[in-house]
Amino acid sequence: MSDFTMNADHPGLAMDRGVQGVLGAGLDRSEGALKVSGTARYGYEHLVEGEVAYGYLITAPAAKGKVTGIDTDAARALPDVLDIIVDDPRIPRQAAAFGPAHAGNDEIDHWDQVVGVAVATSFEAARAAAKAVRVHVAIEPGHFDTMADIDKASGPPKDSRLQDIAKGDIDAAMAQAAVTIDQVYTTPNHVHAAMEPHASVAIWEGDSLTLHSSLQILKVARPVLAKALGIADDKVRILSPYIGGGFGGKMLGPDAVLAAIAAQKLGRPVKIAMARRQLFHNVYRRTDTNQRIRLAATEDGKLLAVGHDSVVSQGPDGGFMEPVALGSISLYDAPVRHFSHKVVTLDMVMAGAVRAPGEAVGTLALETAMDEMAEALGRDPIDFRKLNEPKVDPMTGAPFSTRGLVACLDRGAEAFGWAKRSAQPGQVREGEWLIGMGVSAAVRINLLVDSEARVTLSPDGRARIETDMTDIGTGSYTILAQIAGEALGLPMERIDVILGDTDLPPGAGSGGSFGAASAGSSVALACEDIVATLAERMGAKAQDMTLKDGHAVAGNRRVPLAELVGDAPLVAMGKISQGSNARTFSQAAHGAQFAEVAVNAVTGEARVRRMLGVFEAGRILNAKLARSQAIGGMIWGIGYALMEEAVLDQRHGQFVNQDLGEYHVPSHADVPPLDVLFLEEIDTHANPIGVKGLGELSISGAGAAVTNAIYNACGVRVRDFPLTLDKILAGLPEM
Amino acid sequence: MHFTINGATHAVEPDIRASLLDVLREHLGLTGTKKGCDHGQCGACTVLVNGRRINACLTLAVMHQDDDILTIEGLGSAEHLHPLQAAFIKHDGYQCGYCTPGQICSAVGMLDEVAKGWPSHVSADLETVTLDGAEISERMSGNLCRCSAYPNIVDAIAEVAGAERA
Numbered sequence: 001m002s003d004f005t006m007n008a009d010h011p012g013l014a015m016d017r018g019v020q021g022v023l024g025a026g027l028d029r030s031e032g033a034l035k036v037s038g039t040a041r042y043g044y045e046h047l048v049e050g051e052v053a054y055g056y057l058i059t060a061p062a063a064k065g066k067v068t069g070i071d072t073d074a075a076r077a078l079p080d081v082l083d084i085i086v087d088d089p090r091i092p093r094q095a096a097a098f099g100p101a102h103a104g105n106d107e108i109d110h111w112d113q114v115v116g117v118a119v120a121t122s123f124e125a126a127r128a129a130a131k132a133v134r135v136h137v138a139i140e141p142g143h144f145d146t147m148a149d150i151d152k153a154s155g156p157p158k159d160s161r162l163q164d165i166a167k168g169d170i171d172a173a174m175a176q177a178a179v180t181i182d183q184v185y186t187t188p189n190h191v192h193a194a195m196e197p198h199a200s201v202a203i204w205e206g207d208s209l210t211l212h213s214s215l216q217i218l219k220v221a222r223p224v225l226a227k228a229l230g231i232a233d234d235k236v237r238i239l240s241p242y243i244g245g246g247f248g249g250k251m252l253g254p255d256a257v258l259a260a261i262a263a264q265k266l267g268r269p270v271k272i273a274m275a276r277r278q279l280f281h282n283v284y285r286r287t288d289t290n291q292r293i294r295l296a297a298t299e300d301g302k303l304l305a306v307g308h309d310s311v312v313s314q315g316p317d318g319g320f321m322e323p324v325a326l327g328s329i330s331l332y333d334a335p336v337r338h339f340s341h342k343v344v345t346l347d348m349v350m351a352g353a354v355r356a357p358g359e360a361v362g363t364l365a366l367e368t369a370m371d372e373m374a375e376a377l378g379r380d381p382i383d384f385r386k387l388n389e390p391k392v393d394p395m396t397g398a399p400f401s402t403r404g405l406v407a408c409l410d411r412g413a414e415a416f417g418w419a420k421r422s423a424q425p426g427q428v429r430e431g432e433w434l435i436g437m438g439v440s441a442a443v444r445i446n447l448l449v450d451s452e453a454r455v456t457l458s459p460d461g462r463a464r465i466e467t468d469m470t471d472i473g474t475g476s477y478t479i480l481a482q483i484a485g486e487a488l489g490l491p492m493e494r495i496d497v498i499l500g501d502t503d504l505p506p507g508a509g510s511g512g513s514f515g516a517a518s519a520g521s522s523v524a525l526a527c528e529d530i531v532a533t534l535a536e537r538m539g540a541k542a543q544d545m546t547l548k549d550g551h552a553v554a555g556n557r558r559v560p561l562a563e564l565v566g567d568a569p570l571v572a573m574g575k576i577s578q579g580s581n582a583r584t585f586s587q588a589a590h591g592a593q594f595a596e597v598a599v600n601a602v603t604g605e606a607r608v609r610r611m612l613g614v615f616e617a618g619r620i621l622n623a624k625l626a627r628s629q630a631i632g633g634m635i636w637g638i639g640y641a642l643m644e645e646a647v648l649d650q651r652h653g654q655f656v657n658q659d660l661g662e663y664h665v666p667s668h669a670d671v672p673p674l675d676v677l678f679l680e681e682i683d684t685h686a687n688p689i690g691v692k693g694l695g696e697l698s699i700s701g702a703g704a705a706v707t708n709a710i711y712n713a714c715g716v717r718v719r720d721f722p723l724t725l726d727k728i729l730a731g732l733p734e735m
Numbered sequence: 736m737h738f739t740i741n742g743a744t745h746a747v748e749p750d751i752r753a754s755l756l757d758v759l760r761e762h763l764g765l766t767g768t769k770k771g772c773d774h775g776q777c778g779a780c781t782v783l784v785n786g787r788r789i790n791a792c793l794t795l796a797v798m799h800q801d802d803d804i805l806t807i808e809g810l811g812s813a814e815h816l817h818p819l820q821a822a823f824i825k826h827d828g829y830q831c832g833y834c835t836p837g838q839i840c841s842a843v844g845m846l847d848e849v850a851k852g853w854p855s856h857v858s859a860d861l862e863t864v865t866l867d868g869a870e871i872s873e874r875m876s877g878n879l880c881r882c883s884a885y886p887n888i889v890d891a892i893a894e895v896a897g898a899e900r901a
Contacts, residue, residue, distance in 0.1 A: 028824050028825065028827070029824065029827065029829075031832075032823075032824035032829075033813035033814075033816065033820075033824065034813055034832075035829055035832030035835050036807075036811075036816065036820040036821075036823045036824055036829070036832075036835055036836075036839060037767065037807065037808070037811060037812050037813040037816065037820060038765075038766070038767015038768065038806070038807035038808050038835075038836040039767065039808075039812070039813055040832055041766065042766075042769075042833065045760070045766035047764070122750055122753075122761075123753075123757055123761060124750045124752040124753050124757070125750075128752070192881075193881050194831070194833075194881055195769070195771045195777060195779055195831065195833040195834045195879065195880070195881050195882075196769070196771065196831070196833040197770070197771070242831075242832065243831060244769070244771075244831045244832070244833030244834075245830075245831040245833060245881050245882060246831075247881070273770065275773065276771070276772040276773060276774060276776075472831055473829075473830030473831030473832065473882045474830070475830075624827050625827065627827075628827045628830055628882075628884060628887060629830070631883065631884075631885075631886055631887070632830060632882050632883040632884065633883075634883075635883035635885065636883060659772060659774055659776055660771070660772050660774070660776040660777050660879060661774065661775075661776040665879060665881060666883060666885070667876040667877075667879055667885075668871075668872040668873070668875040668876045668878070668885050668888070668889065669872045669873050669876040671872065671883070671885040671886060672886075673868065673886055673889075673900070674886050
């Protein structure tokens with residue numbers, strides 16, 4: 001076992017000495033042919049031996065109240081119905097995250113709450129049966145308006161990642177400063193909207209459950225599922241080899257628990273896919289936010305105070321808090337700092353993690369305010385940010401592990417043609433269209449979590465990587481092979497990567513942008529042991545041995561790896577754990593986002609014409625896949641800036657736009673060509689392989705770049721996201 | 736009833752409520768066609784029926800007596816890729832891969848529509864359609880991709896169609 005804790009930098013990996021030339025290369029996705037040919041099997045598509053039954057979730061048409069009865073007679077009388085399960089105390093009310101969801105269907109605590117499952121021999125029959133069930137609710141008035149209940153708000157939960165932080169007196173700083181900005185920005189509820197719904201197939205053998213599902217962190221999902229079912233962890237195996245998008249939402253859906261309950265009761269495999277509309281109300285959302293930003297500066301542009309105080313909402317079970325100010329805390333230098341959060345409890349589906357909890361919405365507000373402050377000071381927004389660049393973490397005084405913000409701003413300004421931007425809004429016009437440019441900083445805290453992997457070098461000279469790490473579209477299959485290939489001197493086609501199975505060593509899973517750093521480090525560490533054994537057999541020091549194309553070279557000898565391995569495979573475990581480096585260094589990934597937007601002077605419609613993201617995210621493991629992940633995040637930024645909003649009906653507590661036709665995610669026509677540049681800097685303080693998170697960094701600041709460009713185009717500042725055309729039009733001059 | 740799928744005739748007795756999508760996935764084992772929304776809003780289930788692209792979730796299987804249906808599995812296999820499938824790999828026109836079969840089938844149908852001279856909302860000229868990036872984006876907007884591989888998807892399609900990207 002090669003076990004390493006980040007209490008210090010790793011002294012140097014075989015991967016770093018590698019000459020195979022696969023690490024960092026823009027290689028195609030390993031599983032590409034399976035995905036484009038439709039032969040990659042996602043959880044629900046698992047071929048079940050024997051007769052499978054279909055489940056369809058039964059939900060309640062109310063947001064709050066007591067269940068007075070569930071009438072199942074009509075449903076049970078329908079053809080092909082096997083069972084209507086509404087009386088099991090384990091029925092989960094909604095999706096789970098890090099612990100089981102509240103169970104039991106005697107009470108309703110959010111709209112469309114799951115109360116049971118209809119099971120039949122076909123999907124059609126199960127759906128018809130579920131719709132035929134009548135759930136009677138004594139409806140009680142609910143609370144659905146965050147700001148209406150602000151007086152009942154609580155502070156951050158004890159176990160929240162972020163607690164309230166204050167340094168200096170912000171009220172005094174605001175009162176005394178030459179220039180101040182004090183504005184409130186609001187963002188709406190958001191949903192993950194992964195293309196694949198939460199879906200599971202449950203199969204029991206005796207008292208052991210196998211679940212084929214779509215889950216992103218298996219080592220968390222397994223104990224949560226076991227607890228929800230009341231069985232031991234080791235009686236549960238979960239497989240998720242392919243996952244049709246996660247974005248934080250695929251922790252454990254009610255489909256998984258109910259498929260297991262139904263399969264157990266019926267004694268046959270059961271599969272359940274959540275309907276799209278059920279996802280909107282039964283998978284945790286990203287909370288709405290109300291963010292007050294306070295900035296105080298001297299006349300020559302030095303920040304004196306930064307305040308970011310937010311109100312967010314949560315469902316009745318509490319727990320997670322959207323850490324809105326997470327990225328703001330260490331972004332700019334200022335002696336006075338104030339970051340706080342209030343949580344209002346609503347009768348709604350839980351709030352939870354959606355891509356980049358904190359920064360995704362926090363940067364919309366902070367980076368708009370920075371644009372407003374730059375204008376108030378009469379300074380260029382890039383120069384203003386550079387002027388307030390901290391030398392060390394402005395909150396803790398810790399050194400940055402790496403800090404590329406200024407370099408990203410400078411590189412981006414040059415590549416994007418920032419010098420052509422008119423400082424005064426509304427100066428560039430092409431027919432009906434007003435053209436503007438905007439910029440934003442991007443930041444995302446960097447995480448590392450425990451992760452294990454097994455690497456086996458076989459007598460045939462092939463390597464096999466095994467971990468329950470997942471690939472949710474992030475490229476895990478490919479990058480883990482690239483890491484091992486570089487370390488062991490093997491071409492990609494001689495490496496097999498097996499993921500997404502709890503029978504394998506527990507990996508990081510996908511979330512918090514920690515996947516590549518954590519799982520990748522565990523693979524690199526396992527390779528250390530194999531390389532050490534190979535060196536020993538070569539009679540050389542590992543540092544003096546070169547591994548390339550399946551051969552070891554040392555001294556004057558070139559020996560095939562197969563020969564060195566001999567008859568018994570070399571098996572090695574690698575494990576990475578977070579250590580004191582997390583406190584010794586302030587760790588974050590950084591970037592700069594640029595957008596050019598056209599605003600229609602007649603209709604207020606905003607169209608993004610081009611974007612550039614420049615990112616410093618440590619080592620880039622695969623240039624092609626990294627770029628793809630970056631453009632994906634930038635496009636989420638377009639969505640948050642211009643269209644995404646789950647609209648809550650204040651009378652009944654339901655989202656009125658509960659499908660993909662009405663909840664608008666960006667589509668092809670919303671997206672222009674995008675450019676991405678990476679300023680690669682290997683961050684050895686962060687983890688052994690020197691990578692930092694990218695998937696969440698790329699959404700950070702992207703929306704603010706778009707909305708700052710809208711202001712530059714037409715002079716209309718909207719602080720209520722998203723900037724739909726009606727809000728822009730209201731600020732445009734009469735024609 | 737009978738229909739042809741990927742060149743082979745199938746005799747099926749679908750539930751009259753069953754969508755073409757569910758019959759493909761649950762009865763014929765053709766799970767390459769994906770269910771994203773079941774409401775015709777995401778495009779993940781796009782297949783070609785008699786050469787035209789449709790959302791398989793919005794049509795009942797019983798409506799397709801004698802129809803000729805092409806799914807992603809019929810377009811090419813992992814070993815013998817259709818040029819669009821190969822281009823999606825080369826340009827990384829996907830991440831999680833769930834919308835991908837629908838994107839590719841939709842692109843096949845879309846390119847045929849362009850070849851027939853059908854204009855779109857962004858066509859400058861209703862008589863002569865020139866395929867470029869904007870045309871591709873407009874015509875592919877029925878296929879959502881939450882990973883947001885859109886620029887790469889357009890690059891892949893443009894390359895196969897020999898279209899200007901910009």
